[in-house]
Amino acid sequence: MIVEGAYRFPAKREVIWELLLDPAVIAKTMPGTTEMVKVTHEKYAGKLRIGIGAITAAEFEVTVVLADVVPPERYTMLIDGQGKFGFTRGSALVELVADGAPGGESTQLHFRADMQVGGKIAGAGQRLLDSVGKLLTKQGLDALSREVNARLGSRGGGA
Amino acid sequence: MKGKPKPRARTAPPHAPEPAGAEHRWLGKSVPRLEDRKLLTGRALFTDDVDLPGMLHAALLRSDEAHARIKRIDASAARTREGVVAVYTAADLGDYWKPGPHLVPPPPVEGLVFHSCTQVPLAKDKVRHAGEALALVVAESRYIAEDALEDITVELEPLGAVTDLEAALEATSPLVHEQLGGNVAAKARQTKGDYAKAAARAHTIVRRRFRYDRGAAAAIENRGVVAQWDAKAEELTIWDTTQAPIPIRNGLAAMLGLRESQVRVVAPFIGGGFGPKIMMFYPEEVLVPWAAMRIGRPVKWIEDRRENFYATTQERLQIHDAEIAVAADGRILGVRDEFLFDTGAYDPYGLTIPINSQCTLLGCYRVPNYDSTFTAVFTNRPIVTPVRGAGRQHGVFVMERLLDLAARELKLDRVEIRRRNFLAPDDFPHDHGILFQDFRPLTYDSGRYAEAMDMAAQLIGYEQFVNEVQPGLRKAGRHVGLGIVSYIEGTGIGPYEGARVTIEPSGTVRVATGVGTQGQGHFTTFAQLVSDVLGMDPSKVQVITGDTREFGWGTGTFASRGAVVAGNAVYAAAQLVRKKVLDLASEALGAPRQALVLECGSVHVAGEPRRTVRLGDLALKANPLRGGVSPGTEPGLEATAYFGPERGNAANGVHAMIVEVDPETCQAAIRRYVVVHDCGTVINPMVVEAQVQGGVAAGIGNAFYEQLVWDENGQLLNASFMDYLLPTALDVPAVEMAHTVTPSPLNPLGTKGVGEAGAIPTAAAFAQAVEDALQGRVEITEAPLSPGRLFELIGDGWPVAGSGEDP
Numbered sequence: 001m002i003v004e005g006a007y008r009f010p011a012k013r014e015v016i017w018e019l020l021l022d023p024a025v026i027a028k029t030m031p032g033t034t035e036m037v038k039v040t041h042e043k044y045a046g047k048l049r050i051g052i053g054a055i056t057a058a059e060f061e062v063t064v065v066l067a068d069v070v071p072p073e074r075y076t077m078l079i080d081g082q083g084k085f086g087f088t089r090g091s092a093l094v095e096l097v098a099d100g101a102p103g104g105e106s107t108q109l110h111f112r113a114d115m116q117v118g119g120k121i122a123g124a125g126q127r128l129l130d131s132v133g134k135l136l137t138k139q140g141l142d143a144l145s146r147e148v149n150a151r152l153g154s155r156g157g158g159a
Numbered sequence: 160m161k162g163k164p165k166p167r168a169r170t171a172p173p174h175a176p177e178p179a180g181a182e183h184r185w186l187g188k189s190v191p192r193l194e195d196r197k198l199l200t201g202r203a204l205f206t207d208d209v210d211l212p213g214m215l216h217a218a219l220l221r222s223d224e225a226h227a228r229i230k231r232i233d234a235s236a237a238r239t240r241e242g243v244v245a246v247y248t249a250a251d252l253g254d255y256w257k258p259g260p261h262l263v264p265p266p267p268v269e270g271l272v273f274h275s276c277t278q279v280p281l282a283k284d285k286v287r288h289a290g291e292a293l294a295l296v297v298a299e300s301r302y303i304a305e306d307a308l309e310d311i312t313v314e315l316e317p318l319g320a321v322t323d324l325e326a327a328l329e330a331t332s333p334l335v336h337e338q339l340g341g342n343v344a345a346k347a348r349q350t351k352g353d354y355a356k357a358a359a360r361a362h363t364i365v366r367r368r369f370r371y372d373r374g375a376a377a378a379i380e381n382r383g384v385v386a387q388w389d390a391k392a393e394e395l396t397i398w399d400t401t402q403a404p405i406p407i408r409n410g411l412a413a414m415l416g417l418r419e420s421q422v423r424v425v426a427p428f429i430g431g432g433f434g435p436k437i438m439m440f441y442p443e444e445v446l447v448p449w450a451a452m453r454i455g456r457p458v459k460w461i462e463d464r465r466e467n468f469y470a471t472t473q474e475r476l477q478i479h480d481a482e483i484a485v486a487a488d489g490r491i492l493g494v495r496d497e498f499l500f501d502t503g504a505y506d507p508y509g510l511t512i513p514i515n516s517q518c519t520l521l522g523c524y525r526v527p528n529y530d531s532t533f534t535a536v537f538t539n540r541p542i543v544t545p546v547r548g549a550g551r552q553h554g555v556f557v558m559e560r561l562l563d564l565a566a567r568e569l570k571l572d573r574v575e576i577r578r579r580n581f582l583a584p585d586d587f588p589h590d591h592g593i594l595f596q597d598f599r600p601l602t603y604d605s606g607r608y609a610e611a612m613d614m615a616a617q618l619i620g621y622e623q624f625v626n627e628v629q630p631g632l633r634k635a636g637r638h639v640g641l642g643i644v645s646y647i648e649g650t651g652i653g654p655y656e657g658a659r660v661t662i663e664p665s666g667t668v669r670v671a672t673g674v675g676t677q678g679q680g681h682f683t684t685f686a687q688l689v690s691d692v693l694g695m696d697p698s699k700v701q702v703i704t705g706d707t708r709e710f711g712w713g714t715g716t717f718a719s720r721g722a723v724v725a726g727n728a729v730y731a732a733a734q735l736v737r738k739k740v741l742d743l744a745s746e747a748l749g750a751p752r753q754a755l756v757l758e759c760g761s762v763h764v765a766g767e768p769r770r771t772v773r774l775g776d777l778a779l780k781a782n783p784l785r786g787g788v789s790p791g792t793e794p795g796l797e798a799t800a801y802f803g804p805e806r807g808n809a810a811n812g813v814h815a816m817i818v819e820v821d822p823e824t825c826q827a828a829i830r831r832y833v834v835v836h837d838c839g840t841v842i843n844p845m846v847v848e849a850q851v852q853g854g855v856a857a858g859i860g861n862a863f864y865e866q867l868v869w870d871e872n873g874q875l876l877n878a879s880f881m882d883y884l885l886p887t888a889l890d891v892p893a894v895e896m897a898h899t900v901t902p903s904p905l906n907p908l909g910t911k912g913v914g915e916a917g918a919i920p921t922a923a924a925f926a927q928a929v930e931d932a933l934q935g936r937v938e939i940t941e942a943p944l945s946p947g948r949l950f951e952l953i954g955d956g957w958p959v960a961g962s963g964e965d966p
Contacts (some may be wrong), residue, residue: 054881084309086223116872118289119223123468123878126868 001090003133004112007141009148013098013107017072019148020094029143031136042066048081052125052132058085072096079115086119109141185687189845190697194428194682203428206383207461209398214385215244217447217460218304220294220311221469222286225322225539225873226333227315229284234294237310242303244454246311247295247446249283255449256280259440260410263509265345266598272346276336278505278542280442286315287335287504288541289873290469292442297450297458320539320873324478324499327536335504335537344502344535345510349517351592352528354484357493361484365564369481370941371553371922373474374865376546377885378677380430381462382471384443386451396423397448402675403438403715408707410440411448419711426705432677433857434545435472437717439507443470468878472508473867474546475501477516477533477553483561484528489569489576493528496520496557500550502535503543510535512543512550514596515649519919520554521591521601523608523645523811524580529593539873545717547857548918551648556942559644559923567935573927574616577645581608584901596718597652599806605901606811606837612645614897615813615835619643624817633934638822639830640931642924643815650810650838650912651723651903655803656713658725660689660732662740662796664782666760666775668693668700670732673713674725675705679914680846684722685729687842688908692733693740693774694757712801719810719912722842727802727906735798743777743796808903810911812836814855814920818928825946825953827863827929832892837899839911847913848896854917856891861918862925864890866943 009016019025023044027036036046048060060081069075074095081088092113099106117129125132197203234246249256259277282291294311298304319333326332327342335342358364385398395417401407404424412422429436443460451458462470481496500513513533521529566576582589584607591601616622624641632639658672670685686700703709713725741752744762748755748770756765763771778796815833820826834851841847864884868876877883894917902909922942929949930939937952944952 054879116874118225118872118874120465120878122870122874122876123465124881126876127882 001115001117001129001133002112003115003137005137005141007109007145008099009107009109009145010105011107011148011152012105013072013096015152016096016107016109016148019144019151025144025147029140029147031139042069050136052121053128054124055085055121058121059083060088086117086121088115088117088121090115183691185690185697187841188687188843190683190687190843192680192683192846193686193698194680198428205380205428205430206385206398206400209385209459211385211387211457214457214459215297215299215454216301216304217295217297217443217450217458218301218308219292219443219466220296220308220313221290221466222282222293222315223289224286224315224317225289225320226318226335227286228318229282229286229293230314230316231312232293233312236312237296237307240303240307240310242299243296243307244299245297245450246307247281247450248293249279249281252280255414256283259445259507261509262438262507263511265347265510266514266594266596268347268349268594270348272343273510274336274339274344274506276339276344276505276537277507278442280445288469288539289875290466290541291504292470295446295450297454320871322538322540322869322871322873324476324501324536324538327538328534335539342537344506344537346532346534347510347513348530348532349593350530352493354493354495354528354530357528358484358495361492362487363565363568364482364484365561365568366482367560367564367940369479369557369560370476371479371556372476372866372943373546373548373552373861374867375468375473375883376431376433376435376471377865378431378433378436381464381467382436382441382443383459383461384447385457385459386448387457388452388455390455394421394423395448395452396425398425398427399444400429400436401426401438401444402432402436402677402717404675404705404707405673405711405713406438406715407440407444408711410438411445414445415449415452423706423708425707426675429675429677432675432716433547434474434549434717436677437544438715439472439544441470464880465878468867468875468883469541472542472544474512474549475503475540475543475867477501477513477550479553479557481557481561483565485565485569487569489566489571489579491524491526491580493530494520494526494558494561495530496532498533500533500535501538501540501543503538503540505542506535506537507542508544511545511596514594515550516554518554518591518593518595518601518649519551519647520558522555522558522647523582523606524558525582525586526591540869547854548915549718551646551915552858552861552919552922555644555646555920556923556926559920560926560940563927563930574612574621574643577612578609581612582606583609595649595807597807601649602806603647603809604903604905606809607899607901608645608811611811611813611835611837611899614899615643615815615833618835618895618897619815619817619831619833621815638820638932639817640820640928640933641815641817642926642928642931643813644920644923644927645813646811646920648719648810648812648912648916648919649807650719650914651804651906651910652718652720652807653724653803654714655801656725656728657710657799657801658729658732659710659797659799660729660736662693662736662774662778664775664779666699666773668695669703670700670729671703671709672725672729673707673710674716674721677716679716679721679850680843681721684842684846685726688726688730689733692730692737695760695774699760718807719914719916721914723808723906723910723912724802724804726842726910727908728800730908731800731802732798735800736796739781739796739798740774740777743781744772747772747777747780802906804905806905808839808905808911810836810838810913810916812916812920814924816924816928818925818932820929820932820949825949827949829859829890829892832894834894834917835897835899836913836916837901837911838913838916839900839902840909841898841900842910844898847898850913851896851917852894854915855894855921856886857918858921859891859925860886861943862922863944866945
């Protein structure tokens with residue numbers, strides 16, 4: 001399953017970069033995340049709880065390892081989720097592009113995730129996976145945007 | 160089946176069998192099914208009804224991965240859960256862990272390549288398909304067992320999954336079985352004549368690639384096993400939803416170190432078999448009895464529907480690259496076919512399916528030159544074994560599509576091209592020059608193919624439809640098409656079955672046979688056979704099937720062979736009993752045997768109804784408790800007989816349907832469905848027609864609804880009836896049926912099988928009808944279709960002529 005998209009944030013690239021790698025932000029913005037901690041410099045671990053079709057509360061133990069990290073331009077997330085309802089794994093490439101003039105105030109985020117889903121969740125929820133994947137992604141990005149605005153607001157900055 | 164008139168054009172059998180001295184009072188009559196009262200009032204015993212004191216419940220942990228190395232399994236937490244009695248992984252099985260038996264050896268085809276890799280009870284080093292069993296939990300309840308599955312930690316290292324048949328054969332492919340060095344499970348070539356020569360002088364050659372997929376058997380009852388070890392009697396009883404209780408008994412006795420006589424396998428009422436319930440020695444079948452013996456308490460396992468999608472065998476994809484060489488007049492000069500066959504992760508059932516495809520392709524036709532090669536491929540999908548049709552439909556699809564395409568090229572009528580190629584009634588026996596699944600030459604015994612085609616064409620109103628009805632419908636903007644195809648069903652193969660018939664002092668007759676029964680009506684049809692011979696009402700005949708304690712010789716119910724092989728054994732045993740009855744009655748009534756009449760459960764002297772004796776009284780007399788008997792006398796009115804045919808026989812038929820396609824939704828509705836079928840002597844027309852109707856439902860599912868969808872990682876994407884669509888009663892029309900009756904010379908009754916007939920040619924007829932409905936704007940070379948797939952196929956052809964959007 002491929003999920004891809006783009007999103008524009010009203011902030012500098014460095015600010016977005018910092019937020020994206022903050023486990024507290026990830027926990028708040030990744031839909032269904034119930035826990036997220038930074039285990040090592042480039043490894044996060046947490047729990048995810050989502051519902052797809054007939055499976056109302058699939059819980060996954062998730063680890064995310066960052067690879068090919070080029071601050072503040074891009075990184076790849078290697079995602080591995082294991083649960084009683086199956087597994088999900090894959091990789092997601094995240095790229096940040098500064099818009100406009102150098103030091104411009106807006107950042108374009110591009111992402112492309114190639115995810116594999118297996119087990120019960122694949123067998124029973126596949127029909128809905130694509131749309132659920134898109135919905136969750138949109139929810140996540142909207143939440144991230146709110147977080148950006150909140151942080152910028154508290155710093156006295158603005159978009 | 161009531162809505163439409165049911166024409167019945169039964170013609171007299173040319174050499175109908177004569178039950179010795181008896182009239183056909185019951186043979187050929189639609190006797191209402193004797194088992195239905197039990198079934199309909201909820202008094203039939205199914206495996207899940209078995210409830211024993213102290214019984215435990217089992218659940219299995221199954222792999223989420225399709226192909227992975229097992230790094231670690233830790234069941235310690237599960238073992239400490241309250242209510243869990245035992246947890247077994249492969250490591251806990253000790254010597255009991257070994258790959259399952261190789262069930263069906265490949266036929267002795269020259270130059271055959273065959274690699275046997277049979278399934279294991281629990282995966283040990285590696286898992287080879289999603290759903291493969293990793294651990295067995297036995298607990299006080301199924302709830303506890305299921306919860307305990309979640310306590311087990313499994314670490315799997317994914318290996319790339321093998322899912323595409325062609326990619327599987329490339330050197331870079333991951334290997335399902337590393338020791339083979341490749342994913343080829345088997346390769347076999349069968350030839351007849353010289354195809355290249357035939358092709359060289361052909362007027363036209365049509366060449367296409369065909370894909371034919373098949374789905375789950377989806378029996379209404381899933382699998383189940385209950386096992387009880389009686390330590391005092393040292394006897395193991397197993398209730399099992401198997402189609403082959405005797406081979407299961409024999410195999411399990413050997414595995415468990417018991418004598419066959421210590422093991423009793425009961426296959427009670429079963430809610431549909433359709434193939435996958437054959438003697439598979441499924442992990443659960445092997446593990447549940449073992450666990451029951453070890454623990455010393457009865458253990459039950461009942462498969463749930465989701466498990467059934469992964470753990471029960473299925474049937475699947477074949478890709479055919481086929482060509483037909485025809486003369487200008489449409490005569491077939493030869494056929495060449497090369498196909499790939501997905502055998503799944505293991506191949507315990509050998510080559511039955513691809514051999515069936517290879518043989519059935521030849522159909523009702525004279526094919527002087529044939530060159531067919533198949534390669535069976537291991538993939539990371541569940542095991543493939545026969546499902547109703549067992550590869551026959553793949554062969555029929557390829558041949559019938561080739562004939563349709565050839566007819567179009569030659570501007571010949573599709574019925575006419577078939578007529579020109581049918582084997583004639585005096586061509587039998589016809590040797591096709593290749594081997595069938597029973598290792599015998601594929602030699603047809605009898606058939607009247609052109610007559611069946613004519614009857615079907617007449618019933619569906621072929622000429623009128625093509626010339627009058629369809630043009631009118633097209634003018635009105637409707638897309639209605641007709642499909643008409645013929646097929647052969649190789650049935651009634653050996654090796655043998657047996658039966659014991661006993662007249663009891665109560666006057667009732669017991670018939671015990673070894674085949675299992677899954678809804679075929681055996682309790683009625685076998686009773687009818689006995690009734691005719693012994694002169695009594697079928698309701699007085701009690702048939703017992705599927706209990707190894709009652710009858711311990713035989714193989715099972717498969718390949719549409721029950722009525723042929725077991726039926727003839729029952730018939731033979733009844734005749735032996737009849738002889739005993741006549742001998743004893745002749746003595747008792749003081750009349751010569753030829754003067755005796757068996758009627759209404761008694762024997763009387765012809766013309767002297769008062770000189771009579773009841774069969775029950777004769778049975779008592781045949782079992783004297785005092786006095787003497789002459790040497791050699793056998794007690795009772797009982798006999799056992801066996802029947803094994805020389806080879807399988809060839810049932811045949813024609814299916815025709817009218818289909819309307821909605822160009823907006825690409826939904827296809829079957830408006831009429833006609834079947835002309837020939838299964839030789841018909842024991843019970845109602846049972847035959849029900850088999851055909853049910854088969855057609857399965858065939859329609861295979862044509863337009865049912866498909867197991869796998870992703871490239873070996874994950875099944877529609878493992879529920881929400882997404883795996885079965886046709887409903889609204890999608891399946893009442894089949895209008897007619898019969899030709901060409902008895903088989905290969906058995907005394909003249910019967911041929913009918914179990915799979917309805918399911919075999921459906922997709923081929925459907926494809927032709929849909930093409931016809933869409934006026935040839937699409938070419939259909941695949942099955943199953945779906946509205947979505949049809950939409951894709953129409954593609955640029957959209958909108959089709961005559962639809963509302965057309966200018």
